[in-house]
Amino acid sequence: MSLLPTPHDPPACVRLLPNTTAVVTTRVGAVLVHCPPETLKYLLALGLTPPQIILLPPDVPAGQELGSSGFVRQGINYASVEFLIYSNFFVAGRQVRLITITEDQAQRIRAILEETTTGPRNLAAYGESVWVRTECSAVSFYPPLGRSPNIDDMVVITSLEAGGGDLGATQISLEAESFVFREDGLELARLSTQISKVAVPLALAPPQPVQRQELTLQFIGGSDGFDPAGITTCFLAYLGTTVQSQATLFDAAAYLLLRLGNLGVTPSHISEVVISHLHEDHIAGLPELILMGGHRVRLVTSEVIYQSLLRVLGAMLALPITEVAALFDYYRLDPGTPLELEGRRFEAIYAIHSIPTIAVRVGGVCYSGDMRYDEEWFGELEERGILQAPRRQELLRFAEGANILVQDVGGGAIHTTITPRLLHALTAKSQRLVLAHTSKHLLPVGSPELGDRITFAGSGVVLGIGAMLPHNALSEIIETIAACPLFARLTVEARIALANAVTSVHWPDNAVILQEGQASDGSTYIVHSGLVEIWIAGAPVRILGRGSSIGERGAIMGEVRSSTMVARGNVELLKLAPETFGPIAERLGLATAFAQAEWLSTIPVLRELPWASLLDLALDLQPRHLATGEQLFAYGEPGYEGFVLVSGAINFNDADGSLIETLQTPGEFFGGRAAIYGRSRSATASASAPSVVWALPAPALERLNLLYPNLLMHLRAIEAGHRRRRKG
Structure with a gap:
């Protein structure tokens, strides 16, 4: 995969990197072009210093490409800048300069970073849990500043539209589909803004045999966002004996679909996804799973985190929050209010971290999230009035009696630090302690006797407790x-x-x-x-x-x-x-649907789908032939179908009979919003020439909703564009 500025070799100042990224050496420093997840890992693996200047790609208009909108291309977020900012600020002690193309993008990336690095800005977003914000501030306190850092401390966000490409000695401009770098009036480099291929991870978890027990954990990753050799913490939990094939996924590492596939797991094997918090290393794979997984996601988290996630995904996808919420199913798990889901009882408390985070218990497993667990420090916070005595006890006792406790560690101010005292405290709470979120797999001096009760969560590690379940090939x-x-x-x-x-x-x-x-x-x-x-x-x-x-x-x-x-x-x-x-x-009836699948493959936006998916879609399409003047549906009547225009032309008229729009482009989708949302038709549709349409009945649309949420997002975006034009 390459980012070619011309058909020839790039100039010496350009270093092409994997995943359609590049580093341009300029007088003002290195400039990173494009930033999909784990770009920091690739840079560190190559021995490169993370650039201080990051240039982000143009938006993908909603409806242009499946699974793509805003910063997201086929489920991959190309504005995945959080850990590059952390590396620059906390390691190198400098601000990142983040350059977008438009001011709208600049505002959206700021909104994303505020939610994911410092939590909701508006205290009202915390509802009755506003005390969580106080705890987060205590965790994120940064001594060099004498307070918690904010986005303006860590990054300067600007846009080419607002003159942000003027870097003094170096000028960056957008010309057609290229970023052009100039110095002294001369062209230094020209790089395409286009991203032609989906990014891939640096590492995959090695598949290991999974012999199911009553409680089985399969780790996709167990490391942190700075480890180039490791995958961030993300694991599957197979709970009990009643659900043999499905698992609960805890958090979502980047490039999740490939990583699941390499382990022999499909999204359809995931019953629900538990999101502990919104730091990038815990949600980078969520857009991909939602948009490209071929299976509707059931998401479990607290209301505070869910609302924050909607704002993040809305800014990431450049879509209204209502459209984002329609992409997956949300199951509310608030602290103090257990969730019963198909025989599994989920319980949560707010962990103590730099942004709102939940620790979760279900079926014998307890996952801490990125909780900073430090009993002595909890006592200090109680003395300072930040923790009340009941809250301190809640933190101390939440994991008690767990079969397996997965504890995120990693040390520092916002994560748990491994010490002999900590290990003795945590192993006393559970049968088995799993240490995750770290690349350092060594127990400290003074705790060797605990080794047989402690496991480090490496990529691909499988851990089980309880009776073996029969394996049936x-x-x-x-x-x-x-x-x-x-x-x-x-x-x-x-x-x-x-x-x-x-x-x-x-x-x-x-x-x-x-x-x-x-x-x-x-x-x-x-x-x-x-x-x-x-x-x-x-x-x-x-x-x-x-x-x-x-x-x-x-x-x-x-x-x-x-x-x-x-x-x-x-x-x-x-x-x-x-x-x-x-x-x-x-x-x-595959042979009958073959011609329809072939026709679907000629529609540009559908070309990226596997041919089997096109064939599957074609089976639901019901051809209809319309004579000139024949009405397809009328204003105000209930909507039970959506339609794809194959040939001809369809007129849309308002309630008074005035012409609003004529649809003539083959492959255009219309009429589906009424069927999807149970609304009445907002216009009358009739053929203005002999026409052929393919109908998608409501059950077929619901099947799209379950299996192809990316396609349904695309169809909704197209129809929303029609509605805007009609209103205009």
């Missing part, structure tokens, strides 16, 4: 089939029959599974474990994990393979031979 295969939207359409009985009919095939790392241009043998495949990279015309286009199906196009029509598929890591695929796939394809 067939059930695993059924779960994989159910995770694939196309085959999830089958009845439960048909999925079981299919699981018994597939064969398992294995591929080593870098092996070519299917070759572009190769004749199809009629077989299709579902990824069971590992990652498969898809290449088209010599370029990588996407990476697929468990539950993704491949090879249907060639199998249905007997065509040559349209892409090359390469194993990334050891890969296991479920093979559906022609005699297995053929009857299923006939039962689902």
Whole structure:
């Protein structure tokens, strides 16, 4: 992946880095161009000093690209600057200069940083828990300033629109789709503003066998945001014996989909996501999971954190908060008010950290979040009147009786510091203590006798307590089939029959599974474990994990393979031979939907979807042919369908019959908001020429809501644009 300023090699002052980032050496210092998650880790891994100046990309207009809006491209936030700011301010003792393109972007990035680094600005946002703000201030107190730092201490935010590209000896301007750097009136470098490929992580957790016990934890990561070799703390908890396949995800590390896929987990295996707080290392993967996970997210956190998250995601995506809230389901978990969710009882307290944070207990596991746990310090805070005696006792006793306590550590002013005294206190509260959020996996002198009760949460670590649960390989295969939207359409009985009919095939790392241009043998495949990279015309286009199906196009029509598929890591695929796939394809009507899927693939915004997803979408589309003047729906009537224009033209008229707009672009979506939100039609739609539309009934729209929230966000954005134009 590269950020090429021209078809030629970049000038000597430009260093191209992974993930469409670059560092430009100028007279005023190094300038980082673009900033996806974990950019700091890449810089540190390469031995580079984090630049003090960061230049962010233009917004993606809502509706232009799936899973993309504002700073976010296909679920990845390219304004992920928080840890670069921390590195500059707390390590190097200097401010970051953050340059956006527009003033609107500058205001939005400020809003994000205020929420994620210092917490809600308005005290009213804390409701009855305003005392949390006082505790946060005590934790974040910074002796060199004599107070808690704020955004203005750490960063200067400006925009090219407001003249922020004038850096004195160096000038930065936006020209068409390029950032142009000049010194002494001469062009120093020219870099594209465009981001052509989705970013990838520096490291993946090594997959380890998961033998389920009554309580099982699987760590995606257990380190911090400054560790180039580690993944930030994020783990799956398999709770009890009644929910065999689904897990609770605690926090969301960056590049979550690839990291889950490498462990053989799909988003459909996640029952809910618990968000402890909004620091970047705990939520960087959440936009990707929400927008690109192919499964509607159920999010558990407190009301204060939820409202803050909506403001963060709204600023990140440049969308109204109401649109953001529609992307996932929220389950409120406030301290003192337990949440019962499908047999699991969640309890929380506010942890003591620099921004609002919850510590959570459920099913025998207790997760501290980034709580600074220090019993002596708690006593000092009580003496100063910051903690009341009941609150101190709440902090001391919350983890008591837990089977497994996952404690974020890491030291410093805002995290727990590992000491013998701390370890003795925490191991007395639980059967097993897991130390997370640190790259230093050494117990301090004076605590060796606790070693058999303490585990460090490394990437890929699996830890269990209780009786072993029976492992059923067939059930695993059924779960994989159910995770694939196309085959999830089958009845439960048909999925079981299919699981018994597939064969398992294995591929080593870098092996070519299917070759572009190769004749199809009629077989299709579902990824069971590992990652498969898809290449088209010599370029990588996407990476697929468990539950993704491949090879249907060639199998249905007997065509040559349209892409090359390469194993990334050891890969296991479920093979559906022609005699297995053929009857299923006939039962689902895949051949009939083929032409519709092919047409969908010509729509620019849908080109990034896997072909299997297009085929799945096509199965829900119901063609309708309209004669000139024929009405599709009338103003004020209930809406039960959304529509895609295939050909022709559709007029929209207001309640008085006046023409508002004519829709003529194939692929445009309309009429869906009424069906999605249960509202009446806001206009009358009729064909102004012979037209073909595809209808999406309300059940199909609800299925979109569950499986393709990124697509539904796109459709809502397009329709919102139509509504604005009509009102204008």
